[in-house]
Amino acid sequence: MTVEGVLSYLVFFATMAGIYAVLSLGLNIQWGYNGLFNIGIAGFFAVGAYTSAILTTPPSPTHLGGFGLPMMVGFLAAGAASGLIALLIGIPTLRLREDYLAIATIGIAETIRYIFQNEAWLAGGIRGLAGIPFPWRRALGPSANFVYLALVIAILAALYFALERGLRSPWGRVLKAIREDEYVAAASGKDVFRFRLESLVLGGIVMGFAGSLYAHFVGFISPQAFHPMLTTFIVWVMLTVGGSGNNKGAIVGAYLVWAIWSMTEFVTDFLPSAMATRAASLRVVLIGVLLIAVLMYRPTGLFGEERHVSRLIARSPTGGSHARSG
Amino acid sequence: MSTLLVRDLVAGYGGLDILHGVSIDVGPDEIVTIIGPNGAGKSTLLKSIFGLVPPRAGSVTFMGKDVTGERPNRLVHQGMCFVPQNRNVFPRLTVEENLQLGAYILNADLRERIARVYDLFPPLKEKRRQPAGTLSGGQQQMVAIGRALMLDPKLLLLDEPTAGLSPAFARLILEKVVEINAAGVPILMIEQNAKAALAMSHRAYILTMGRNRMEGPAAELLENPEVGRLFLGG
Amino acid sequence: MTEVLQVILYGLVLGSIIVLGAIGLTLTYGILNFANFAHGDMMTLGAYFALFYRFGLGWPLSLSLVAAMISGAVAAVLIDKVVYRPLRSRGSITLLIASVGVALIIRNLIRFVWGPDNHYYRRGIQFPIRWMGLRIKPDHLWILGVALVLVILVHVFLRYTKIGKAMRAMADNMELAMVTGIATERIVVWTWAIGAALCVAAGFLLGLDTQLFPDMGWNLLLPIFAAVILGGIGSPYGAMAGGLIIGMTQELSTLFISAAYKPVVAFVIMIVILLVRPGGIFRTGGAVKL
Ligand SMILES: Nc1ncnc2c1ncn2[C@@H]1O[C@H](COP(=O)(O)OP(=O)(O)O)[C@@H](O)[C@H]1O
Numbered sequence: 001m002t003v004e005g006v007l008s009y010l011v012f013f014a015t016m017a018g019i020y021a022v023l024s025l026g027l028n029i030q031w032g033y034n035g036l037f038n039i040g041i042a043g044f045f046a047v048g049a050y051t052s053a054i055l056t057t058p059p060s061p062t063h064l065g066g067f068g069l070p071m072m073v074g075f076l077a078a079g080a081a082s083g084l085i086a087l088l089i090g091i092p093t094l095r096l097r098e099d100y101l102a103i104a105t106i107g108i109a110e111t112i113r114y115i116f117q118n119e120a121w122l123a124g125g126i127r128g129l130a131g132i133p134f135p136w137r138r139a140l141g142p143s144a145n146f147v148y149l150a151l152v153i154a155i156l157a158a159l160y161f162a163l164e165r166g167l168r169s170p171w172g173r174v175l176k177a178i179r180e181d182e183y184v185a186a187a188s189g190k191d192v193f194r195f196r197l198e199s200l201v202l203g204g205i206v207m208g209f210a211g212s213l214y215a216h217f218v219g220f221i222s223p224q225a226f227h228p229m230l231t232t233f234i235v236w237v238m239l240t241v242g243g244s245g246n247n248k249g250a251i252v253g254a255y256l257v258w259a260i261w262s263m264t265e266f267v268t269d270f271l272p273s274a275m276a277t278r279a280a281s282l283r284v285v286l287i288g289v290l291l292i293a294v295l296m297y298r299p300t301g302l303f304g305e306e307r308h309v310s311r312l313i314a315r316s317p318t319g320g321s322h323a324r325s326g
Numbered sequence: 327m328s329t330l331l332v333r334d335l336v337a338g339y340g341g342l343d344i345l346h347g348v349s350i351d352v353g354p355d356e357i358v359t360i361i362g363p364n365g366a367g368k369s370t371l372l373k374s375i376f377g378l379v380p381p382r383a384g385s386v387t388f389m390g391k392d393v394t395g396e397r398p399n400r401l402v403h404q405g406m407c408f409v410p411q412n413r414n415v416f417p418r419l420t421v422e423e424n425l426q427l428g429a430y431i432l433n434a435d436l437r438e439r440i441a442r443v444y445d446l447f448p449p450l451k452e453k454r455r456q457p458a459g460t461l462s463g464g465q466q467q468m469v470a471i472g473r474a475l476m477l478d479p480k481l482l483l484l485d486e487p488t489a490g491l492s493p494a495f496a497r498l499i500l501e502k503v504v505e506i507n508a509a510g511v512p513i514l515m516i517e518q519n520a521k522a523a524l525a526m527s528h529r530a531y532i533l534t535m536g537r538n539r540m541e542g543p544a545a546e547l548l549e550n551p552e553v554g555r556l557f558l559g560g
Numbered sequence: 561m562t563e564v565l566q567v568i569l570y571g572l573v574l575g576s577i578i579v580l581g582a583i584g585l586t587l588t589y590g591i592l593n594f595a596n597f598a599h600g601d602m603m604t605l606g607a608y609f610a611l612f613y614r615f616g617l618g619w620p621l622s623l624s625l626v627a628a629m630i631s632g633a634v635a636a637v638l639i640d641k642v643v644y645r646p647l648r649s650r651g652s653i654t655l656l657i658a659s660v661g662v663a664l665i666i667r668n669l670i671r672f673v674w675g676p677d678n679h680y681y682r683r684g685i686q687f688p689i690r691w692m693g694l695r696i697k698p699d700h701l702w703i704l705g706v707a708l709v710l711v712i713l714v715h716v717f718l719r720y721t722k723i724g725k726a727m728r729a730m731a732d733n734m735e736l737a738m739v740t741g742i743a744t745e746r747i748v749v750w751t752w753a754i755g756a757a758l759c760v761a762a763g764f765l766l767g768l769d770t771q772l773f774p775d776m777g778w779n780l781l782l783p784i785f786a787a788v789i790l791g792g793i794g795s796p797y798g799a800m801a802g803g804l805i806i807g808m809t810q811e812l813s814t815l816f817i818s819a820a821y822k823p824v825v826a827f828v829i830m831i832v833i834l835l836v837r838p839g840g841i842f843r844t845g846g847a848v849k850l
């Protein structure tokens with residue numbers, strides 16, 4: 001492999017991991033800070049990607065849109081559309097038991113996938129959407145991916161600082177207080193439902209952004225890219241490994257897990273192709289084992305949680321329903 | 327020999343102690359009542375005697391044996407039975423199934439025991455095929471107590487058996503408690519209905535803030551003006 | 561008219577499969593208090609176990625089913641021992657996350673061992689029996705028969721055996737079950753075993769009806785959850801009714817919308833139930849009818 005080859009692979013790696021880090025930050029807003037159990041990440045990601053793609057691709061006779069709008073518009077609209085889905089799913093379910101939210105989010109993710117898969121008029125059906133632009137790709141030539149990486153990193157950094165500020169604000173402290181004990185929070189006069197909805201929607205918006213970044217990076221999307229479990233699951237592993245409730249952990253976890261994921265791909269690439277497809281499934285098994293091992297042996301993740309809230313509230317031995325123990 | 331001997335029991339939830347060294351005795355054939363304000367730790371005391379909340383210090387001796395922190399399952403085998411305050415029936419199981427589960431640890435024919443419960447609480451007999459959740463509050467309480475009697479307990483722990491019942495039902499339940507005790511079952515009971523409870527008990531303890539406040543023969547406490555003013559509402 | 565009857569027959573077939581899956585899920589949900597997302601993949605695993613006994617060892621199909629049910633029960637008990645039991649004190653959401661991990665591990669091990677392609681229990685086409693204008697495949701009769709027998713066995717077990725009653729008691733009120741002296745850990749083991757055996761049967765029947773592939777159980781997980789929530793979590797009888805309703809509605813919906821949206825129909829029903837009757841359709845206030 002040439003030096004350029006290695007370098008271009010590293011850029012590709014850092015960009016993909018950066019996009020997943022955005023997803024991981026989105027999940028951290030929902031789960032890490034507010035205890036909302038979203039396992040429909042793939043759905044939010046897909047809505048973001050498709051929204052951006054439909055708005056920015058050139059006009060096409062075979063499916064909706066092709067509005068040829070600037071990428072910036074696609075990016076913002078992706079966040080808006082995904083946030084809207086979060087709002088719609090949150091209103092009926094956020095007052096219910098937390099596991100109902102889990103079931104509802106996976107349901108919406110599946111529904112979204114079925115729609116994109118079956119409605120060819122909307123976004124090409126299973127053939128997907130191609131030619132999603134990155135405006136300067138042609139002008140930049142070989143360095144385009146560098147620029148894209150810089151863009152992803154800039155957005156990631158901006159999100160990181162914004163979230164750190166937001167979550168250290170009174171608003172963020174209420175979110176955590178609700179996660180710790182919704183009854184105490186409610187008793188102190190907080191509108192628990194509203195705060196939950198805000199955190200679900202904000203997380204959804206961030207996931208929509210990630211979808212847009214993904215679409216413009218790879219240039220082609222199809223329903224297969226948003227298989228509900230794989231996309232969702234790997235983000236959960238990233239946040240759990242990094243340490244939920246910690247934005248730094250969310251980002252480092254994303255890079256680390258994506259590195260493990262990519263390295264296992266190298267290994268399977270050495271196998272004869274007949275075996276390679278099968279061995280690929282072992283990669284998922286490995287990630288699954290990693291998740292369970294972290295849950296068992298290091299439930300706070302690598303970074304643990306930064307403490308902004310006092311821990312005076314004693315947790316009842318029977319009623320404890322949060323994953324973190326420390 | 328006391329049936330139950332609790333000494334300096336400390337227990338609580340999470341990082342917080344609720345009981346700070348409580349001591350009580352229950353003699354054979356006694357009805358002993360615990361009264362005290364809400365949040366005093368009365369339920370916590372029964373739960374930690376019964377092993378549902380692990381004691382952090384102190385001891386529980388039952389029929390001469392140290393049973394501090396024993397699991398409920400083991401205590402049931404030794405003859406201690408507990409009727410919790412809330413959610414004390416299996417709502418989707420029939421009345422008869424609730425009673426059968428009371429003697430879950432026995433491998434015996436239960437018909438005679440069940441018949442005895444029906445003798446004590448006749449209304450249950452005609453409802454025996456109904457899910458317990460469909461019964462009135464008073465009848466559910468009968469199911470709960472009947473379930474605890476299925477093992478012929480050597481000690482019965484009752485947490486507020488009349489909570490939420492109409493005055494008529496409350497009186498009925500307390501009468502039944504006396505009847506059960508007359509048949510030879512020692513009883514340790516928590517009651518909000520302090521006057522009525524003291525009137526039927528042998529002895530009583532007053533608990534405040536996780537500590538023994540007063541104790542003595544129930545009749546004396548009933549007469550005590552301080553008790554009257556503080557705990558009997560007048 | 562015949563067309564509707566035909567669809568109702570399909571609804572019964574799908575409903576029976578969902579019922580078998582939902583009984584096990586509702587029991588573990590009610591007793592261990594967590595939504596087991598690996599239940600669908602357990603179904604798939606069971607179907608492939610039967611495939612192994614049928615073609616790997618050459619056993620008759622019916623014996624393969626029984627052997628697969630036993631293997632599935634053993635697998636579920638082992639998974640509980642290794643994964644869920646150590647995490648049980650950490651709350652229902654940790655268990656839920658772990659079950660998502662287990663789901664992907666199972667599915668991808670299946671993919672590794674048996675590959676991504678479709679498999680069949682039987683070769684060749686079955687010729688449907690014609691009866692009153694209906695087309696009935698012999699396999700459909702098998703599915704209905706096996707499901708009926710198993711549901712009756714489950715009923716007898718839950719109603720008339722001590723372990724069955726203890727299971728219902730634990731699903732109703734875990735703390736009271738402990739107070740009563742039930743050895744809860746032992747019943748948990750039984751719950752996994754029986755839930756998994758039924759779920760394996762569901763996977764087998766699904767494979768018999770259509771074909772085996774690694775995502776087959778996952779695709780049915782949402783309808784199964786819908787059935788469980790419809791019937792009230794922890795209620796095996798509710799799960800039976802819920803399963804039939806969901807299966808029937810899914811098939812009837814194909815008269816109006818594309819069959820590709822069958823799982824979405826189940827999801828929509830579930831959301832509506834969550835909105836209007838989060839305790840399930842059979843729950844009336846505090847009182848519960850069986
Ligand atoms: N499961 C629990 N977790 C945390 N605190 C509890 C729990 N149960 C009771 N408490 C607290 O313990 C204290 C005593 O409660 P309890 O024993 O129920 O009092 P009582 O029965 O005398 O009214 C109360 O302050 C209550 O809030």
Ligand SMILES: [Mg+2]
Pocket residue numbers: 368369370411
């Ligand atoms: Mg109390």
